[in-house]
Amino acid sequence: MTDTTRPRRNFYGRLKGKSLKKSQKTYIDEDLAPLSPGAVDWEANPERTPLDLEGLFGGRKVWLEIGFGGGEHLVHQAGNNPDVGIIGCEPYINGVAMLLGKIRRARVDNLAIHPGDVRDMFDVLPEASIDRVFLLYPDPWPKTRHHRRRFVTPEHLEPLARVLKPGAIFRVATDIEDYVRQTLEQVPQHGFDWLAEGPEDWRQPWDDWLSTRYEQKALREGRRPHYLTFRKR
Numbered sequence: 001m002t003d004t005t006r007p008r009r010n011f012y013g014r015l016k017g018k019s020l021k022k023s024q025k026t027y028i029d030e031d032l033a034p035l036s037p038g039a040v041d042w043e044a045n046p047e048r049t050p051l052d053l054e055g056l057f058g059g060r061k062v063w064l065e066i067g068f069g070g071g072e073h074l075v076h077q078a079g080n081n082p083d084v085g086i087i088g089c090e091p092y093i094n095g096v097a098m099l100l101g102k103i104r105r106a107r108v109d110n111l112a113i114h115p116g117d118v119r120d121m122f123d124v125l126p127e128a129s130i131d132r133v134f135l136l137y138p139d140p141w142p143k144t145r146h147h148r149r150r151f152v153t154p155e156h157l158e159p160l161a162r163v164l165k166p167g168a169i170f171r172v173a174t175d176i177e178d179y180v181r182q183t184l185e186q187v188p189q190h191g192f193d194w195l196a197e198g199p200e201d202w203r204q205p206w207d208d209w210l211s212t213r214y215e216q217k218a219l220r221e222g223r224r225p226h227y228l229t230f231r232k233r
Contacts, residue, residue: 027100037112057085071099122159175218
């Protein structure tokens with residue numbers, strides 16, 4: 001029988017910033033519900049019934065972006081890959097509103113949005129169902145005592161590995177050198193190979209990359225981006 005007891009999960013990031021603009025409130029009210037991937041939250045799905053990705057995307061490959069920020073990369077990938085279905089997870093409602101505005105303008109129709117914790121999404125994604133995952137400029141949690149809050153820890157990497165297909169690609173972009181260290185230490189321990197043969201493999205962005213506003217800030221402040229690519233064994 002499925003365990004319907006919700007696990008205790010601390011959440012440390014921001015859920016909301018400054019007040020939303022009137023147009024952004026309209027996006028949330030009108031556009032968010034139709035873009036739902038299905039019942040993800042515990043209140044709506046206490047049995048943790050897996051999502052119907054076949055019904056959601058019509059048999060297309062499925063990608064996942066974890067913490068999409070303002071959504072520019074997510075919309076870019078959706079527009080360039082109409083044969084792929086992409087799920088975006090972001091608990092920061094201001095970022096969700098920004099994304100919804102971009103979706104309206106770009107008129108892409110191969111996206112689904114979960115405005116919440118990706119750990120809840122992992123609960124309901126079928127095993128070995130995801131072909132590609134993006135983790136782009138995640139919260140660095142720079143203080144040593146906060147490193148356990150980073151995404152690249154077993155709490156996140158174990159369920160991530162479960163939902164990825166063998167051969168699936170996991171991309172990580174960060175400008176924080178210690179985050180690179182922890183990523184290279186932890187990710188291979190959970191069934192991934194780092195696909196780097198030389199320095200240019202992590203110094204140069206991917207061919208289909210769209211530089212985000214977070215990256216532009218890092219560059220202005222003199223921090224070097226790192227582009228890490230892993231493959232699920």
